[in-house]
Amino acid sequence: MRSTFVTAALVAIPAYTLADPLPSWNDTDAKAAIIAFVDSVTDPDADSFVPVEDRIATFDNDGTLWAEQPVYFQGLYALDILREKAEADPSILSSDVLQAANEGDMEGIMAGGMEGLIEIINVSHAGITPEDFKASAHEWLTTATHPSSGMTYADMTYQPMVELLRYLRDEDFKTYIVSGGGVDFIRAIADEAYGIPPWQVVGSEGNTSYSVESGTPTVTKDGGVSFVDDKEGKPVGIMRHIGQRPIFVAGNSDGDFAMLEWATAGDGPRFGLIVHHTDGEREFAYDREGHIGVLDRGLDEAEDRGWALVDMANDWSRVWTGEQ
Amino acid sequence: MRSTFVTAALVAIPAYTLADPLPSWNDTDAKAAIIAFVDSVTDPDADSFVPVEDRIATFDNDGTLWAEQPVYFQGLYALDILREKAEADPSILSSDVLQAANEGDMEGIMAGGMEGLIEIINVSHAGITPEDFKASAHEWLTTATHPSSGMTYADMTYQPMVELLRYLRDEDFKTYIVSGGGVDFIRAIADEAYGIPPWQVVGSEGNTSYSVESGTPTVTKDGGVSFVDDKEGKPVGIMRHIGQRPIFVAGNSDGDFAMLEWATAGDGPRFGLIVHHTDGEREFAYDREGHIGVLDRGLDEAEDRGWALVDMANDWSRVWTGEQ
Known part of the structure; x- marks a missing residue:
């Protein structure tokens, strides 16, 4: 009832x-x-x-x-992958802007202008198939955590x-x-x-x-x-x-x-x-x-x-x- | 029954x-x-x-x-529109390749190379909104007739x-x-x-x-x-x-x-x-x-x-x- x-x-x-x-x-x-x-x-x-x-x-x-x-999540992804790759092979840090990116030096990154940004992005976004790139991005988006929220x-x-x-x-x-x-x-x-x-x-x-x-x-x-x-x-x-x-x-x-x-x-x-x-x-x-x-x-x-x-x-x- | x-x-x-x-x-x-x-x-x-x-x-x-x-229908469309526009305003035929196109002179068109082709295409395909272009193409596709089939x-x-x-x-x-x-x-x-x-x-x-x-x-x-x-x-x-x-x-x-x-x-x-x-x-x-x-x-x-x-x-x- x-x-x-x-x-x-x-x-x-x-x-x-x-x-x-x-x-x-x-x-x-x-x-x-x-x-x-x-x-x-x-x-x-x-x-x-x-x-x-x-x-x-x-x-x-x-x-x-x-x-x-x-900053845009895609930028944080690019920096994380760059650091990961540099740890395995420091020789990839072949320019000032890539070194600045590896150290999280925002002023150094900005000094590189648009060309520098593309250089940073290319480390994670170039020489890769779209499928492999998406698998990498998906893993990062679902496991890495945001600096202030922790989510x-x-x-x-x-x-x-x-x-x-x-x-x-x-x-x-x-x-x-x-x-x-x-x-x-x-x-x-x-x-x-x-x-x-x-x-x-x-x-x-x-x-x-x-x-x-x-x-x-x-x-x-x-x-x-x-x-x-x-x-x-x-x-x-x-x-x-x-x-x-x-x-x-x-x-x-x-x-x-x-x-x-x-x-x-x-x-x-x-x-x-x-x-x-x-x-x-x-x-x-x-x-x-x-x-x-x-x-x-x-x-x-x-x-x-x-x-x-x-x-x-x-x-x-x-x-x-x-x-x- | x-x-x-x-x-x-x-x-x-x-x-x-x-x-x-x-x-x-x-x-x-x-x-x-x-x-x-x-x-x-x-x-x-x-x-x-x-x-x-x-x-x-x-x-x-x-x-x-x-x-x-x-030839590709889009090419025939480009030539038809070019002739139509040239009839109204002959001054648009401002280059050898456009004159060749207006006269249907295929050798003259080919002589212009890729740049010439783009010049011809631009007469009908540039300086127009996609909506107006599509209306023009639709009208042509449904009213102009094919040279050999007549359809x-x-x-x-x-x-x-x-x-x-x-x-x-x-x-x-x-x-x-x-x-x-x-x-x-x-x-x-x-x-x-x-x-x-x-x-x-x-x-x-x-x-x-x-x-x-x-x-x-x-x-x-x-x-x-x-x-x-x-x-x-x-x-x-x-x-x-x-x-x-x-x-x-x-x-x-x-x-x-x-x-x-x-x-x-x-x-x-x-x-x-x-x-x-x-x-x-x-x-x-x-x-x-x-x-x-x-x-x-x-x-x-x-x-x-x-x-x-x-x-x-x-x-x-x-x-x-x-x-x-």
Whole structure:
């Protein structure tokens, strides 16, 4: 027999929470705006209805789907692999910038400029097949730990954003990552972390070549950078890979401004979302200043452009997928 | 009451024709090999079973999904648009190679080399948004007619290959085009002609940029060639866009050799298919020699490599989607 306590509890729960698609979002304006938008484009009787083939959603990765402090995770990976390789074979430290990287000397790294950074990245990202690279990145992301949180990097994805991705897919959106980070690095974990298959990851690209090595057909990462999928590169990367303007876009920094500006200028209903890093307690608090994830123009213009500014401290009841 | 004639007819039909997935293929070895492969990778009880997420199929376009004689359709489009523009404004014919193109002087065009070809292509392919370009290409493909067949170019897709694409999708394959042709040109018609959405078209790419023009966020095709998705570029293009090695690959020329070689060298069941242009009556007969679609090494090595050589004259009961 059901107790009256249980019955009362069931009655007391508002109807919508029975199917809350975004349980880690507080009941604030941001959550309401997302749900209202999704309802409006999926209602076949509404003027705002969008057919399934046009329901394209693109998400930045660093700072939008996972954390990006103190520096991009991919940079920390590159330094860890470099140190590991230098321990086995110190002769690989053949330049000032590689020595600076090995010692964690940030000023020395910066002094090398863009060429120096590519030199550092190439140690872990070149002369390797995409498959072997992804295996290495996956192992690092799931075992190495973040300097301040102590969590694995794979655990530092944002639970509310993972819920948002799943919610959109449940409503027949295609969800894409469109990141300034390297496409193979993200693909190493995207399916597991976000439910996003490799062919729905757009990112920066290095030079790649095909050859037959000792009878084995092989694709090899040759290093360097052949495409930068950041700032004005994001709309370009989207047109190259997807061939269509998204109707839902999410970012967190001015590196995402062009993607937001372009996507939300299209005809019909559009949704732009900016994750604002306001939570120094649970995550990191930063916006207009710094080396990573600067949000300045976006902060000034979000309201006028009708973009939802997500206040991490206020709008999210939980931050990490890794905390229970 | 059912007549005995109807009953007899039902009994006489072999069971498999009730659901023949490839009605425009004759009952030859090629068709049997395709069906046996698809059955083997989709049977959950077989050792050869391939999970849905690994069922990636890639198809060349020119000469594999539609015709490519007397020259690539995209080249004919470029020349038609150039003549159209020159009629309105003869001053655009500002170089020898553009004048040669306007007069259909093939020797003059060839004399311009790769730079000249890019100059010709830029007249129709540069300074335009991808959307406007696709609208122009779509109109041309569905209204201009082919010099020898008199059909529209859109009607010159191969019915047996369209059936093969549909069959694979019905068996939960993802079907991609991986073409040396321009990605936007193919996207203009791929969904309508092949049931392939823009994000499943991989092709050669021109330079593209993003800017805000008079307040309107705009992606523009700037011309030139930034990526050649042909020969060794095909495995590279596949890894960039799809991030995974396909298990089913189809091509028709040595430009597809690297894609076939790489894909069929992967672990587990693999299927390589080459369309051999043997049908001078209904289509065009060519292989080892010529300017377009040369098949030489592929013809020598197909048997040893276990690739299915599709003999168009023998294996297809119908060629064009456009004939009834």
